[in-house]
Amino acid sequence: MIQLAIFEDYQTLSRQAAIYIADRIKQKPNTILGLATGSTPLGLYEELVSLHKAKKVNFSEVVTFNLDEYASLPKEHPQSYYYFMQQHLFSKVNIQLHNIHFPEGMFHDANHACQLYEQQLLENGPIDLQILGIGSNGHIGFNEPADRMTLQTHITDLADRTIVDNARFFNDETEVPRKAITMGIGSIMKAKTILLLANNETKTAALNALFSGVIDPNIPASILQLHENVLVFVNSDVAKHLKYRPTALMNK
Helix, strand or coil: CEEEEEECCHHHHHHHHHHHHHHHHHHCCCCEEEECCCCCCHHHHHHHHHHHHCCCCCCCCCEEEECEEECCCCCCCCCCHHHHHHHHCHHHCCCCHHHEECCCCCCCCHHHHHHHHHHHHHHHCCCCEEEECCCCCCCECCECCCCCCCCCCEEEECCHHHHHHHHHHCCCHHHCCCEEEECCHHHHHCCCEEEEEECCHHHHHHHHHHHCCCCCCCCHHHHHHHCCCEEEEEEHHHHCCCCCCCCEEEEC
16 A cells, blocks of 8 residues: 655655654664665655754664665765765664665675575564665666566666766766666565655656556566555655645645
8 A cells, every 4th residue: 555645845755754764763663674875865864863863763773774785886985875874874873883784785796695685684674664765767776677576686787767867976977887786676575664755856757657556567666556555755846746646644
């Protein structure tokens, strides 16, 4: 079931998402969080840091699993997703280092790297709350449009659209890695609750696929229609372009 929440602006969306996550952590201090990177969750992480500083959320028992990582980028690289998470969340809250899990981008054996992360997910999971963004081409994690969906952690070739979209984080498009290691569709779908955030109108076509009634591997996010508990938080600019409007969870 997909529930839609519409907020006035990105700041309000981010704040309400952070409050929702903080409440989940209060209810279960050892919550397992699935985390996403990119520009969309930046506001969320800023708000979580603010809540932590105000002593309204405690990360000391929280366990995290990130969705993906660029292949061939070391953790110390400014554009690695590990670096991103350190800069924007991990170094600013009281999370324990041993509770942070990341797929290994600097792998010598691709199969081993994927199997290792999948085993960590199995041993610790299921994820209680998975945070997702959505690509303009409908990808979730780095599960790109394809003829079929891959269930488990795998190495993927980044789609041309993704490379172009992510080039803004690099000096130029040629610096964007062409491969990534990503949690698979099946691993994402095992999460008890999924919270998808979207605040950019370029994501509208992909978001409409969430309410279409059609599962299309060329729009990977469409698989979320089969999940029991998906919350979609959007701002009003995005909402006005949505063709499908299920009963709103909230409208602020």
